[in-house]
Amino acid sequence: MKIFHKRPVLLEFAYATTRVCLSPFRRWLRSGGFIEAVFVQGEKITKGIVFDCKMCGDCVLHSTGMTCPMTCPKNLRNGPCGGVLANGHCEIVPEMMCVWVMAWERSKKMPAYGAQIENILPPLDRRLENSSAWINDFRDDVKTSPLGWTE
Amino acid sequence: MKSNSRLERVLDSGHFAVTAEVLPPDGSDPHAVLENARLFGHSVDAINATDASGANVHMSNVAVAATLRQAGYDVVAQLSCRDRNRIALQGELLGMAALGIRNVLCLTGDGVGTGDHPEAKPVFDLDSITLLRTARILRDKGQFLSGRQIDPPPNLFLGAASNPFVPPFDFRPIRLKKKIEAGANFIQTQFCFDIQRLQTFMTQVVDMGLHEKVFILAGVGPLRSAKQAEWMRRNIPGVSIPDTTIMRLKDAGKKSRTEGQEICVESIQRIQEIEGVAGIHVMAYKQEEVVPEILKAGGLLPRPTVSEA
Numbered sequence: 001m002k003i004f005h006k007r008p009v010l011l012e013f014a015y016a017t018t019r020v021c022l023s024p025f026r027r028w029l030r031s032g033g034f035i036e037a038v039f040v041q042g043e044k045i046t047k048g049i050v051f052d053c054k055m056c057g058d059c060v061l062h063s064t065g066m067t068c069p070m071t072c073p074k075n076l077r078n079g080p081c082g083g084v085l086a087n088g089h090c091e092i093v094p095e096m097m098c099v100w101v102m103a104w105e106r107s108k109k110m111p112a113y114g115a116q117i118e119n120i121l122p123p124l125d126r127r128l129e130n131s132s133a134w135i136n137d138f139r140d141d142v143k144t145s146p147l148g149w150t151e
Numbered sequence: 152m153k154s155n156s157r158l159e160r161v162l163d164s165g166h167f168a169v170t171a172e173v174l175p176p177d178g179s180d181p182h183a184v185l186e187n188a189r190l191f192g193h194s195v196d197a198i199n200a201t202d203a204s205g206a207n208v209h210m211s212n213v214a215v216a217a218t219l220r221q222a223g224y225d226v227v228a229q230l231s232c233r234d235r236n237r238i239a240l241q242g243e244l245l246g247m248a249a250l251g252i253r254n255v256l257c258l259t260g261d262g263v264g265t266g267d268h269p270e271a272k273p274v275f276d277l278d279s280i281t282l283l284r285t286a287r288i289l290r291d292k293g294q295f296l297s298g299r300q301i302d303p304p305p306n307l308f309l310g311a312a313s314n315p316f317v318p319p320f321d322f323r324p325i326r327l328k329k330k331i332e333a334g335a336n337f338i339q340t341q342f343c344f345d346i347q348r349l350q351t352f353m354t355q356v357v358d359m360g361l362h363e364k365v366f367i368l369a370g371v372g373p374l375r376s377a378k379q380a381e382w383m384r385r386n387i388p389g390v391s392i393p394d395t396t397i398m399r400l401k402d403a404g405k406k407s408r409t410e411g412q413e414i415c416v417e418s419i420q421r422i423q424e425i426e427g428v429a430g431i432h433v434m435a436y437k438q439e440e441v442v443p444e445i446l447k448a449g450g451l452l453p454r455p456t457v458s459e460a
Contacts, residue, residue: 074233074259074273078280078329080322081259082314082341083388091388092262104322120329123237123281123296147298148288 004050008106011050011066012113026138031131039132057128057136058144060121062113065103072099077121079103122149154308156253157225158197160457162337162366167423168430169451170227170339170368171442172199173219175209184210184218187439194443194452197225197254199432203234205387206266213243217250227310228252233260236276237285241295244286248305256310256339257282261388280333283311287334309334314341315352316391324355337366339432344392346421353427362427369422372434373441374411377401412445419449
């Protein structure tokens with residue numbers, strides 16, 4: 001997996017390609033059925049291996065330097081916190097590199113989506129946990145920010 | 152919408168503001184809060200009521216802030232995402248406004264592992280930035296996150312923290328920008344012992360024009376001894392103290408307490424020279440009684456009188 005970590009541009013490309021490939025099938029991508037079960041298993045395996053995915057159901061990897069923010073012990077969607085150690089490690093798990101330090105470094109190497117790290121991400125809808133992030137992404141009726149959030 | 156808090160009025164009128172942190176009691180006596188605050192007297196513009204800082208249990212932020220408010224002090228109530236979900240946080244924001252608390256500092260919070268209840272369940276439903284924006288939505292849109300209406304909305308002066316002293320250094324000004332976008336009106340920073348680093352950070356902040364959108368209060372505090380300084384940088388998340396500062400305290404030997412205060416006064420003087428800094432925030436843990444003296448030596452007393460708008 002080191003190659004991905006060193007070259008987030010590969011992951012960025014994989015994300016963009018998957019999006020384009022899935023797009024024509026969007027009307028069949030529905031929650032709650034067989035297709036979602038297949039997607040959930042697929043996401044668990046692929047994103048699990050590459051990102052240590054926590055199946056939050058609202059994937060924002062392209063906005064967070066292809067680094068999963070749910071692996072941050074504080075689950076920060078808008079990190080890093082002020083507790084980062086001098087060596088760039090996590091204050092809660094000192095043997096672990098800060099997820100957001102990595103996110104920032106990798107964002108700089110992502111020409112397409114790198115600048116998105118400057119956007120504020122909304123609070124996570126906790127009901128989406130263990131559902132398919134890809135299906136949620138394509139469906140218009142799945143809101144990924146609270147009703148009162150948009151300005 | 153203006154909160155009309157003393158802190159906001161002092162900053163708005165261009166004065167260099169002073170806030171300080173009060174020690175919350177480990178007991179249920181409100182007089183203990185007032186006794187601790189009395190050590191500051193009229194030497195500060197607002198007093199911070201911490202929210203179980205370092206994940207240690209103390210009297211609650213709201214109770215401390217409301218007690219101080221009743222006694223006539225302006226307060227900054229800290230509010231952290233560690234112990235409350237979005238339902239509790241929004242209720243707390245309304246409750247604070249109802250109790251006359253006008254300044255709220257929105258924080259993510261330390262991990263539970265640093266405190267005296269490491270076995271507790273950490274919440275972190277929101278983070279500091281989403282909490283800030285939530286508070287702004289409550290105030291400016293008169294709505295809860297759910298979209299439900301609020302009447303009347305809470306008039307709050309919203310604050311956030313910033314730590315320019317830990318990595319990733321080049322992202323810190325960008326994160327500050329995000330906090331301003333989310334709704335921060337003022338910032339209180341982590342302890343500034345490394346003035347050079349603060350200067351570098353502030354240069355970036357000024358270049359980005361952020362100092363015109365937010366009031367930045369730099370964190371300062373007297374160190375008691377080299378031993379205490381070493382303990383702090385080892386155990387308090389986000390505190391960075393340069394070796395040169397620790398050496399000065401060591402060299403002072405038995406007079407390290409006076410030296411620590413001297414270092415603090417020097418920092419205050421140097422910070423006042425830095426473009427874009429609008430005030431200081433004093434954290435004098437268990438040395439609250441020396442705060443007025445330090446502020447006087449730093450040229451910040453008496454505090455200005457500002458009229459109610």
